[in-house]
Amino acid sequence: MAKDAEEHKKDAAYKQAKREGYRARSAFKLLDIQHRYSIFKRAFYILDLGSAPGSWLQIAKKYAEINLTKYVDKYYHRDHYKIMGVDTKKLSSLEDIKIVKMDFTTPEFLIEVEKFFEGEKLDLILSDASINKSGNKFSDQSRQTKLCFQILKLTKFLKFKGNFVIKIFQGADFDNFYTEMKQNFMVVKSLKPKSSNKKSNEIYLIGLKKK
């Protein structure tokens, strides 16, 4: 019965995503995070890690475009945006977004980031990246956390007070990662988005204001 309810929810979210023009239903997870924490406020330089098929990039672009006209004041603003998405899987193009097909844990990726953003710091880094699940909850959790630690290193590209979103699986190593997040961000929040499968141990950590 519970399974049917989850399947129904997934199906409804899938249909809603299609209706609204999003490439995946994970779009609603990011929108949920945005509605609670306004992570896109004044975000012009954005990096999205693990982007395929691209719904988070679609949302990033929407907010970056809004920001161009919304924040024209004496505080931080830009007259253009730069968004980069990366995945090992092929991603179909999105206008005005740089897409790279590579493993973001490689040294070559660091060079790509430096080149594209011309050495400038980023306002926001998003990661919905996940390992290929084996089905073994313990080893999957541990592998995902390992990946998260690698991703956290990429926050060296964030500006002071920049924001960060990352998907992690709850389990044994979770506390270590959470502690590390606290050392890097002034505020750390966790959120299980409404559209996330209740049975899955995935959760998002939101690092607000990089130290």
Ligand SMILES: C[S@@+](CC[C@H](N)C(=O)[O-])C[C@H]1O[C@@H](n2cnc3c(N)ncnc32)[C@H](O)[C@@H]1O
């Ligand atoms: C859940 S999907 C992302 C969905 C995306 N946020 C969207 O809205 O369309 C996770 C992605 O992370 C990617 N990924 C995982 N590890 C990666 C790595 N080391 N380098 C590049 N991509 C990676 C996978 O290939 C997969 O496509």
